[in-house]
Amino acid sequence: MAYFRVEKLVKKFGGLTAVNGVTFGVEKGEIFGLIGPNGSGKTTTFNMISGVYPPTSGKVVFRNREIQRMKSHRICHLGVGRTFQVVKPLGRMTVLDNVIAASFSRVNSMREARSAALRTLEFCGLSSIREVLAKSLPIAGRKRLEIARAMATRPELLLLDETAAGLNPTELFEAIELIRKIRENGTTIIIIEHIMHVIMTISDRIHAINFGQTIAEGTPKEVAANPAVIEAYLGTDYA
Amino acid sequence: MKKNLLPLVLLAVLALLPLAVKSNYFLHLMILFLLWVVIGSSWNVLAGFTGQVSFGHAAFFGVGAYTAGLLFQHLQLSPWWGMALGGFVAVLIGLPFGAICFPLRGAYFALASLALGEGIRHVATIAENFTGGMMGIMIMPTFISKVPYYYIALALAVLSVLSIRLVIGAKPGYYFVSIREDQDAAASLGINTTLYKNISLSISAFWTGMAGALYMNYMGFIDPNVVFSLHDYSVMAILVAIVGGVGTIYGPTVGAFIMVAFQEFFRTGFFGLFEYLGEKTGSTAISALGGAVQQAHVLGFGILVIVVILFLPNGVVGDWEKIKRNVFRINQAG
Structure with a gap:
């Protein structure tokens, strides 16, 4: 049995079927890429996994436990962390306070939460800007803060939703380094990414969807060569 | 430690005040100020720190006051028992309200809280057999001197601000x-948002209810239009926090002082200035203007809030650095 899997996941918003029967499994310690054109249902899938809303039908199974009906905060406590594509910094709090708030999911005392938060900031390379208000961070800082905050909840499985979008080449390189470091730490990662360079270099396996349905799954090489994937991204002329 | 110095000095001054000040009028104003410290700080927990803006805090205040009054009316218990129970009864009102209304966000929650305050006011008016309706409840004050009330109000203010400070500095804060x-981000970080909104509401309702119970004991008379008043309590609580500084620990304390002073300034016609001028000049126009000013304190509040929002959007405490900077610049120029 896979460490984490989704089975025949369906989400309908009124007449629109955003996700239509997606199934995949992720092994412990893997970096699993989820790709697809805009509007193909990637973020909707993440939202169902992390409990933002329940699926219309289908299952989400994490460590042999069905979590598709659980609330977000329960799922977080079980060990599934996430970042948001549209970043959600706690604006009028400092970077440190953002991460302290997240650390309180595992400890209760202020002293422990603070020291855990400082370690997380160090790990994510945010120590130098810890007293900055989150709302005044540039986009790269905000994306990194999303990761730091999710890491502070000590996830076993981390969902990264386009954490590399909007970064310049140097920042991109640093982001890839950070994601690798998180995996070396023992965290399993599912990553949504549009930047092919990122997803192709770091993923062990990739799952491609279009119009809410699976079109391919395999190693980065296999998926990149798959005609259905090329068609979804570039149109039939290039397939 | 330096951070705590100013509140401690202030506390010492307040504790010694009745030794120096014998005027009943002044002590009355100070008691009102302390009550507003409690109500404003309570409102600030729910709205300022947790972001759930309430237009219905009169509900909790009035329920606290009526708890004290009704214990006396129906059970012949000392209304001081209200000080033990008033806060808890306010929480009992608050929790079902929270369970129903916390799924609402932003303005919708604020509207629901407005309905809570107004709804309870009508209930208290209509349930005449239980509450006495518009006849209200009258009790004999326990103390003739204002000094005991002053110290009880001071204790209540200190306890409420201190407990709120402790909570805000820790995990719940x-x-x-x-x-x-x-x-949504909060939920993704493992925060049970419904639970913590209800905790915040409970703290807020508890201290507001306690203030209401003290009000019953101190004033000796309540009726639904007094203690469930939308503009005298629900809106005033908001003004106290906005003027002092929403989302700051000591903002409502500063705001309470400013608002009580401001209200009294208008109520007395600029501390009798108009009356004095009217007598000196023999002009009836000035005397009449003084009368108008006394009626105009609500207009004054309006102008004060507009000025604060324009120039000190974070309130006096929230924008204290800005105030210091500007005053300093003026001094340099001078």
Whole structure:
């Protein structure tokens, strides 16, 4: 049995079927890429996994436990962390306070939460800007803060939703380094990414969807060569 | 330690005040100020720190006051028992309200809280057999001197501000502010947003109810239009916090002082200035103007709030650095 899997996941918003029967499994310690054109249902899938809303039908199974009906905060406590594509910094709090708030999911005392938060900031390379208000961070800082905050909840499985979008080449390189470091730490990662360079270099396996349905799954090489994937991204002329 | 110095000095001054000040009028104003410290700070926990704006805090205040009054009316218990129970009864009103209305966000929650305050006011008016309706409840004050009331109000203010400070500096405080800043992000960080909104509401309702119970004991008379008043309590609580500084620990304390002073300034016609001028000049126009000013304190509040929002959007405490900077610049120029 896979460490984490989704089975025949369906989400309908009124007449629109955003996700239509997606199934995949992720092994412990893997970096699993989820790709697809805009509007193909990637973020909707993440939202169902992390409990933002329940699926219309289908299952989400994490460590042999069905979590598709659980609330977000329960799922977080079980060990599934996430970042948001549209970043959600706690604006009028400092970077440190953002991460302290997240650390309180595992400890209760202020002293422990603070020291855990400082370690997380160090790990994510945010120590130098810890007293900055989150709302005044540039986009790269905000994306990194999303990761730091999710890491502070000590996830076993981390969902990264386009954490590399909007970064310049140097920042991109640093982001890839950070994601690798998180995996070396023992965290399993599912990553949504549009930047092919990122997803192709770091993923062990990739799952491609279009119009809410699976079109391919395999190693980065296999998926990149798959005609259905090329068609979804570039149109039939290039397939 | 330096951070705590100013509140401690202030506390010492307040504790010694009745030794120096014998005027009943002045002590009365100070008691009102202390009551507003409690109500404003309570409102600030729910709205300022947790982001759930309430237009219905009169509900909790009035329920606290009626708890004290009704214990006396029906059970012949000392209304001081209201001080033990008033806060808890306010929480009992608050929790079902929270369970029903916390799924609402932003303005919708604020509207629901407005309905809570107004709804309870009508219930208290209509349920005549239980509450006495518009006849209200009258009790004999326990003390003739204002000094005991002053110290009880001071204790209540200190306990409420101190407990709120402790909560805000710890895990619940971080959770409240996280919910205020982004509820979805908060949930993704393992925060049970419904639970913590209800905790925040309970703290807020509890201290507001306690203030209400003290009000019953101190004033000796309540009726639904007094203690469930939308503009005298629900809106005033908001003004106290906005003027002092929403989402700051000591903002409502400063705001309470400013608002009580401001209200009294208008109520007395600029501390009798108009009356004095009217007598000196023999002009009836000035005397009449003085009368108008006394009626105009609500207009004064309006102008004060507009000025604060324009120039000190974070309130006096929230924008204290800005105030210091500007005053300093003026001094340099001078």
